[in-house]
Amino acid sequence: MPLTPDQAAFLRDNAFPAVLTALRPDGSPHSTVVWMHEDNGDVVVNTALGRAKDRFLRNDGRASVVVVDPTNQYKWVGVSGAATLETEGAYEQIDQLSNKYLGKDYPWRSPDETRVTVRIKAEKVDAMGFDA
Known part of the structure; x- marks a missing residue:
C-alpha cells in the first residue's frame, strides 16, 4: 500500500x-532516532x-520507520518494507537531510567515514x- 499524497x-x-527499526541477527528489534525524507514514495535515511x-x-533488509507529529501524537505515519543500501551519493544525501533538519550542510563530516543512504520501500x- 503506497503512501497517500498527504502522508508523503x-x-x-x-x-x-523518525524512529528507524532494523532487526538484530537474533531477530530482536533495534530502534534509533534518525533524520528522514520522503522520495517518490520511499522513506530515505542516512547512516555510516x-x-x-x-x-x-x-x-536482514526488513525495516520500519515511524514519524510522529510532535505537536499531535495522534498524527503519525509508519512505513515498513525492504531497505536498500547505497554509498554512491550518500554524502550529498546527508547534506540534504542536514539542511532539512539543521538548515546547513552536515557539520560532523569525518574523512574516515563512509556514508550510506538507506531507502525503505513503502510496502x-x-x-x-x-x-481517509
Whole structure:
C-alpha cells in the first residue's frame, strides 16, 4: 500500500524526528532516532558504514520507520518494507537531510567515514490523523 499524497507530504515537508527499526541477527528489534525524507514514495535515511543500522540492514533488509507529529501524537505515519543500501551519493544525501533538519550542510563530516543512504520501500503503510 503506497503512501497517500498527504502522508508523503507529511514526511517530505516536516523535519520531524523518525524512529528507524532494523532487526538484530537474533531477530530482536533495534530502534534509533534518525533524520528522514520522503522520495517518490520511499522513506530515505542516512547512516555510516559499519554502524549498527548498516550492519543489521545488510544482514536482514526488513525495516520500519515511524514519524510522529510532535505537536499531535495522534498524527503519525509508519512505513515498513525492504531497505536498500547505497554509498554512491550518500554524502550529498546527508547534506540534504542536514539542511532539512539543521538548515546547513552536515557539520560532523569525518574523512574516515563512509556514508550510506538507506531507502525503505513503502510496502506497508500505517497512519493516523489523515483523512481517509
